[in-house]
Amino acid sequence: MKLRVLQFAVFAALILLWHSLTKPGLLPNFYFEQDNRAAFFFGEPAKVFWVIVEWFTSFEIFEHLWVTLLETLLGFLIGAVSGLAIGLWLALSNTASAVMEPYIKGLNSMPRVVLAPIFAVWFGLGIWSKVALGVTLVFFVVFFNVYQGVREVSPTLLANARMLGASRNQLLRSIYLPSAMSWVFASLHNAVGLAFVGAVVGEYLGSSKGVGYLILQAEGTFDINTVFAGIIVLTGFALVLDALVTLVEQRLMTWQPRASETEKV
Amino acid sequence: MATNAPALALDDVTCRFAAREGGEAYTAVANATLRVDAGEFVSVVGPTGCGKSTLLNVAAGLLEPSSGTISVFGERLIAANGVNRRAGYMFQADALMPWRTGIGNVIAGLEFRGVSHAQAVEQGEAWLRRVGLAGFGDRYPHQMSGGMRKRLALAQTLILSPDILLMDEPFSALDVQTRQLMENELLALWAEDRKSVLFITHDLEEAIALSDRVVVLSAGPGTRPIGDFKIDLPRPRDVSEIRMTPAFLALHKEIWGAMKEEVLKAYQRQKAA
Numbered sequence: 001m002k003l004r005v006l007q008f009a010v011f012a013a014l015i016l017l018w019h020s021l022t023k024p025g026l027l028p029n030f031y032f033e034q035d036n037r038a039a040f041f042f043g044e045p046a047k048v049f050w051v052i053v054e055w056f057t058s059f060e061i062f063e064h065l066w067v068t069l070l071e072t073l074l075g076f077l078i079g080a081v082s083g084l085a086i087g088l089w090l091a092l093s094n095t096a097s098a099v100m101e102p103y104i105k106g107l108n109s110m111p112r113v114v115l116a117p118i119f120a121v122w123f124g125l126g127i128w129s130k131v132a133l134g135v136t137l138v139f140f141v142v143f144f145n146v147y148q149g150v151r152e153v154s155p156t157l158l159a160n161a162r163m164l165g166a167s168r169n170q171l172l173r174s175i176y177l178p179s180a181m182s183w184v185f186a187s188l189h190n191a192v193g194l195a196f197v198g199a200v201v202g203e204y205l206g207s208s209k210g211v212g213y214l215i216l217q218a219e220g221t222f223d224i225n226t227v228f229a230g231i232i233v234l235t236g237f238a239l240v241l242d243a244l245v246t247l248v249e250q251r252l253m254t255w256q257p258r259a260s261e262t263e264k265v
Numbered sequence: 266m267a268t269n270a271p272a273l274a275l276d277d278v279t280c281r282f283a284a285r286e287g288g289e290a291y292t293a294v295a296n297a298t299l300r301v302d303a304g305e306f307v308s309v310v311g312p313t314g315c316g317k318s319t320l321l322n323v324a325a326g327l328l329e330p331s332s333g334t335i336s337v338f339g340e341r342l343i344a345a346n347g348v349n350r351r352a353g354y355m356f357q358a359d360a361l362m363p364w365r366t367g368i369g370n371v372i373a374g375l376e377f378r379g380v381s382h383a384q385a386v387e388q389g390e391a392w393l394r395r396v397g398l399a400g401f402g403d404r405y406p407h408q409m410s411g412g413m414r415k416r417l418a419l420a421q422t423l424i425l426s427p428d429i430l431l432m433d434e435p436f437s438a439l440d441v442q443t444r445q446l447m448e449n450e451l452l453a454l455w456a457e458d459r460k461s462v463l464f465i466t467h468d469l470e471e472a473i474a475l476s477d478r479v480v481v482l483s484a485g486p487g488t489r490p491i492g493d494f495k496i497d498l499p500r501p502r503d504v505s506e507i508r509m510t511p512a513f514l515a516l517h518k519e520i521w522g523a524m525k526e527e528v529l530k531a532y533q534r535q536k537a538a
Contacts, residue, residue, distance in 0.1 A: 154358075154360075156356050156358045156359070156360045157360055157362065159322075159325075159327050159354070159356070159360070160354065160356055160360035160361075161362075161373070161377075162327065162348050163325060163327070163348055163349075163352070163353065163354040163422075164373055164374035164377055164421070164422075164425065165350070165374055165377040165378055165425070166373075166377045167377070170376075170377050174362065174373065174376075174377075175362070178362070178364040179364075182364070254405070255363055255364045255365070255366075255405045255407070256363070256407070
């Protein structure tokens with residue numbers, strides 16, 4: 001409880017600092033020559049707040065949030081599933097992994113955000129160019145985790161399953177897949193975050209909907225308050241998304257030991 | 266199938282492991298011959314690091330020997346064609362699937378064999394009761410103690426009623442009390458249907474208390490059996506009581522006499538390395 005109070009105090013202090021430094025005429029100018037310059041460059045918290053309120057009360061924001069959410073989810077799902085499939089394939093086939101290794105390394109080192117303009121040309125300005133960007137970001141995180149997970153399956157566990165009579169397919173389903181999944185879940189936060197980055201960056205580079213689009217529009221008219229409002233809404237949205245991932249994770253990973261776990265009697 | 270064929274026979278088995286960069290090739294097992302009859306409980310003892318586990322992996326069909334043959338009830342076993350289907354293997358390390366519950370682990374083998382889920386669960390519950398884990402079926406391995414996990418592994422192996430049971434120091438990670446309890450439980454389960462057992466241990470007392478026959482291995486590298494002792498102690502046995510009997514002590518002294526030199530050799534070699 002005390003922690004919450006302190007956390008809120010930090011928030012209030014930051015807002016207060018922001019407000020007092022940007023409100024025209026409140027403090028004497030010490031850097032800018034004109035009164036409204038600070039507000040022009042840094043926005044004003046009160047105005048930012050009212051932009052957000054306006055967005056939510058007019059329901060205007062929901063359409064954009066929905067588009068961003070859809071792009072994030074699609075990017076995550078397609079990226080995770082393809083990363084899982086290709087990760088399993090390469091980890092289980094020595095020849096394939098030896099052949100593909102330089103390409104995977106190359107693609108992973110490439111700054112994938114530069115692909116955004118190409119995707120815009122290929123997939124248009126709708127959601128699919130953003131999904132494609134998200135996929136390229138998510139794929140590698142999941143891919144490397146699955147690859148690692150499969151390679152590090154305990155040999156004893158494998159030998160035991162073989163002795164219990166598991167066929168190659170059964171080994172895949174009951175040993176490799178669950179083992180790889182635990183690594184995928186470990187990177188879930190990361191992967192969802194990257195899908196979100198893909199969606200927003202894609203929108204920012206060219207779109208007609210989404211929160212990234214709102215920011216782009218506001219920036220075009222030097223409306224710093226709206227830019228900040230967009231950033232804050234995105235941050236809040238990312239936090240909600242992260243909390244959801246944590247919930248999913250807790251549901252799916254019950255078998256994993258947690259530190260000092262005791263049962264309530 | 267010949268009825269007098271041994272359950273498991275290793276004939277002149279040699280295992281050489283390819284050299285890792287710079288080192289020499291390592292011969293873990295050399296010209297080892299070992300025989301386990303149907304219904305016989307055989308223990309293999311030897312100094313640490315002498316290739317006991319290698320021998321067991323060969324018997325399980327998990328490892329192809331460099332030379333020599335393995336036959337199971339008279340049939341030739343070739344590792345490349347798959348594992349020893351008539352054997353169950355209890356590993357030294359934890360081999361339970363951490364993402365499956367107790368019951369899920371016990372019925373894994375039945376699932377692999379295509380037994381229907383309902384039937385598998387029914388058998389699984391029965392086995393959980395037999396190893397004293399009734400009511401723990403919905404726990405995950407990490408929520409169990411070391412002893413409970415061993416019992417679970419035992420149920421997981423025995424539910425398939427293998428004709429040969431291969432055990433690789435299964436109780437070495439347990440504390441003394443739990444260990445003696447587990448040894449008694451193993452003997453009780455074994456007495457029910459007398460499967461063949463090949464039990465690997467470094468603990469001579471454990472070997473004598475459990476077995477019909479104790480085989481002593483030489484120190485590695487190039488391990489091979491150097492002594493074979495019949496244990497004619499009466500059954501049923503209580504492992505904690507039998508240790509006090511004069512017959513047990515006499516056997517212990519005799520076998521230890523054969524083992525001692527090898528243990529010292531292994532110790533010297535480890536110290537030099």
